[in-house]
Every structure is written in C-alpha cells, then in structure tokens.
Amino acid sequence: MPPLLHAARPRDNPERIAHLLHRATGLLLAAYFAAHAAATGLLFAGSAWAAGAAAFLATSKPLLFLVASSAAFHGLNGLRLLAAEALALGVGKPGIPRPPYVSQTLRAGQRRLLDAAVVGFAAAAAVAAYTLLTTP
C-alpha cells in the first residue's frame, strides 16, 4: 500500500487522519495568509493587479468558508497537540506493553480531546457557512 494511503487508514488510529488534516489545513492557511498579506501589501504599493486579488481573497465565499473551516480544525486540533506535546496533558501513564500492544497514548484523554476538536470543528464550519450565506 502506498505510504500516504497507509498513513490515512483510520483503523484504531484516528490520530493519523488528524495528522494529515492538520498538515493539509496548515499548508492551506499558510498559502492563504501569504497571499492575503502579499495582496494587501502590494495593493497599498499601488498595484492594480493586487487590488483584484485582494478583493477576491476578501469576498470569495467558497474560499472564505474553506479558510474558516480549515482554521477551526487546525486551531482546535492544534490546542490538543499543544496540550499533549508541550504540556504532556492527556497522554496517559506509561505501562508494561501487553498484547495487543496498543499504545497508552492512543487510549488516553487526548483521544477525547480529538473527539471534542472534531465536534468543535463541525460546529464552527456550520456557523461559518450560516454567516457567509446570510451576509450579503
């Protein structure tokens, strides 16, 4: 199986999906932020091309929805990663490995945090869609 597809198998390990989504949404947000900063900066430097690009970046509803929902997932999952990696919260206690050798960290509180991040992401995406659809 190709490495990317293998990495995307969710069986017993939704953290793999979260890792891929975190990376994809991060790259999307980095591209949007760079384009947004560049278009705004060049706009005030007098570039006519930048005016069109800046207006598109600020008004395209499908793009704004994609960015808002990506930011929600990246932010909420990022808080889980911050808690687990930087503060060692929700990673469980170490124990003697026993069959079927499922890592303690994959059964610890961070799994609940991942569930909460997915629910929060769905709610934020719904709010973003509603706001964009009802705003002229």
Next chain:
Amino acid sequence: MGWRLEALRQLASYAAAALLAFALPLHLLEHAPPPLRQPPRPWLLWLILVAAAIHGSQGVRQVLYDYLHGDTGRRLAEAASLLFFAAVAAVGAYGLAKTLP
C-alpha cells in the same frame, strides 16, 4: 544545527500558536456581522502578522523536513522557511504600516 536552537524554534512555534488561538477569534470579530462587529485594533494585526509568520515558517520547515533529506535537502528546507518568513513579514509589515494610523 544545535538541539538547543531546534528546541527554541519549537517553543517559539508553540508560543506563536497559543497567541494565534487568542488573536484570530478577536480578528474574526472585526469582520463579523454588525451586532458583533468590533473596531479594528492595530496591535492585534501586528501580533497576528508576527505570530503567523513564526508559526507558518516553522510549520513549512517541519513539512519539508519530512520529505527532504541530506545536507542539500535540509538547506533547501531552511531557505524555503526563511524565505516564507521574510516575504510574509516584509510585505505584511509594509501593508500594515501603510494602512494603520
């Protein structure tokens, strides 16, 4: 590359992420529908620019490090990360300096 510098970069990225988690919802309120809308805050835009440039450049570098190996690959990743940081910071700072009081 010393491990202390690596650790410092990662800690800076975590700190920038925490700042963004605080600043981006406030920035969103500047574009919310009228009942919730907040006036623009210049310090918030500067904070977002700096934090996003730090967090984004470290993130781009991490992704590239997973795919580029060897001395040349690592140098390319470092250069791309530095370029991302410099370009976003310079152009963004220019735009903010021109627009904000």
